[in-house]
Amino acid sequence: MDYSHVRATDPAVADAIVDETDRQRTTLSMIASENHASAAVIEAQGSVFTNKYAEGYPGERYYAGCQYADVVEELAIERAKELWGAEHVNVQPHSGSQANMAVYFAMLSPGDRILSLELEHGGHLSHGHPANFAGQLYDVEHYRVDPETGYLDYEQLAATADEFDPDAIVSGFSAYPRQVDWERIDAVADAVDAIHVADIAHITGLVAAGVHPSPVGIADFVTGSTHKTIRAGRGGIVMCGEEHADAIDNAVFPGVQGGPLMHNIAGKAVGFGEALDPSFTDYAEQVVANARALGDQLADHGLSLVSGGTDTHLVLVDLRDSHPDLSGGDAEDALDSTGIVLNGNTVPGETRSPFDPSGIRAGTAALTTRGFEEDAIREVGDLIAQVLDAPEDEETLAAVSERVDELCAAHPLYE
Template sequence: MDYEQVRAVDSAVADALAGEDTRQEETLAMIASENHVSKAVLEAQGSALTNKYAEGYPGKRYYAGCEYADEVEQLAIDRAKELWGAEHVNVQPHSGTQANQAVYFATLDPGDKILSLDLTHGGHLSHGHPANFVGQFYEVEQYEVDPETGYLDYDGLAEMADEFDPDMIVSGYSAYPREVEWERIQDVADDVGAYHLADIAHITGLVAAGVHQSPVGVTDFVTGSTHKTIRAGRGGIVMTSEEHADDIDNAVFPGGQGGPLMHNIAGKAVGFKEALQPDFEEYAQQVVDNADVLAETFADHGFEVVSGGTDTHLVLVDLRESHPDLPGGEAEDALAEAGIVLNANTVPGETRSPFNPSGIRAGTPGLTTRGFDEEATAEVGELIYRVVDNHDDQRVIDEVSERIDELCAAYPLYE
């Protein structure tokens, strides 16, 4: 984009926006929680709906002039219901964390108990970390993955639930690369009389496409993000049964936020329509296939891949065995210099600071959106290994950077 209107008012912001466009075009986005939306979603999110206050819900607003806001939000709701098979959908949360907040506020009182996965084992801040409101409002205990296999320890979860007697069990994760057995966790929740929230922020698109089993209709509540594997712009979503519909809606508005961001909801509506097209299933499967070959490439080069591989869009690498003197943050920096943007990440049994942990996390949604197949993704895996193994060799980093430039040109982001 040329940002002519912005530049006429504010050249500094225009320069930054143009710089970000160039950065995205000329680097490979491999942060597992990022993706690239279509031009149609970008246009919808930049629409005049940014001007409109629409507190309330379609047909029940607190302001006049909401007829088109109602139309757009209802389209987003209806399309989400079709995508995920949900009875009730709220598309107003500004983020996945606020979607989780709505579920907690709808069902729990301060001091109630939450059982969730530990952050260093693949959980999320909004599942109970003490730095987050969840850890401050509620009593939280956390389960872990099996340290030997990297898989969820379902038996350990059941034992903890029996002892802790939680009011809410949270499943769904931000750095867990394996398929989740929702029914197995639901059985545990039923046994202890707890609600079950499945946070599918990372796998919304994979679930919608049917390449990951769905928790909708199994768990009490399902939350997600709309900008990771589902390419519908930044935001959150809550899905539940009609039984909990009013409680969730009231917890979102007025309970947790004011007027919805209608321009973002327009982006969600457009992105959901794109995801309803047949080629989205092919895209989601390619995301998983690309992640699988990325994990294989890493393993072939001696990286310790947590859980031995992946069933999803992300690969988690523990560098402590292959590169014991290289923290994940330094690996992240070297890769960013070469044009590969991923993130340092904690790993099960973490021994370093979360600000410079022992692992790296790589995702394939952004690559796949650009058109990368298994062969191209495998080459990226080779390049990642080369940089990590030579992170202090500027010549190698420069050579990899040149190849990344060629790959970005061969797989342009916006043509």
């Protein structure tokens, strides 16, 4: 990629861009919320659409000169409708959290009640954590996973909903490795007269490809990110039925945002177009196959997987049994020193601080984009286990780092 204009204007920023490009090329990105966008998506996101204000919606803008912004946004909307089978789509949210905010803003009032998956059990900040706007504006209660199985406890969810009487039930996750029974949660929401908001931020691509069940047409609202398993421009998305279209559009703009980021929407349009190609289904299937291979390999090394495995793009490892003296934060640091980039993560029944938790979370979306298949992923699992067994052994770390370099060279990125 050519950064000559940045180099001429601001060498310090150019250096950082080049260094980050090199970092991505020479490390294994296993953070479950990350992926590698195509060069086409990156070009679209860096286009002259960054100059254009386009407040409003296609055909109803508050500024002149929006005819091509309309083209790009309409392409993103129509492609999203085709990908997910949604009646109405808003592609303007800046992130998945902004998408959730828009739904809450449209359908709830401050003080209303939200029932959502607890953070340490796999939920997300925007589902009602007290440090987040959702936890500060709304009365929040949580459901959890079964501590024995690691699977969602649907009976506890229903009992809590009956007692708490929420106005909204949020399904979806940030660190839950299993498929979600959207219909079962929707039935609970119907029983207590609550809206059902399904957050598919992590699995937008898996749902689009049909390798994870879809909540579209089941939940009242479906929100998500557009840059994780879908590989489109960074941002968020809201999908709903036509009966809620005006409420959602008004909540996004002018409710919680001003002008849309048209360069990001251009990236979304390109990424959605890429996902409509039949090859994307092969990609999504490989993501899940790789995650299962990774989980099996880690389990073979004696590591404890929350729920015993995965149906999605991520595995969640509880280190307390196999490595009781190793925190998730220390594991993250040791792995990062070898070029394996993942994150420490809370686990159900967390006994440590969220800032230095008991688990690690690893995703396979980015490595699959680079062309990794099961055999290579299993080797990565071996390397992770080696580091966890000897996180301070310089000889082990050096050997793993050398092999990471070889794997990166064999699966080049942005050639």
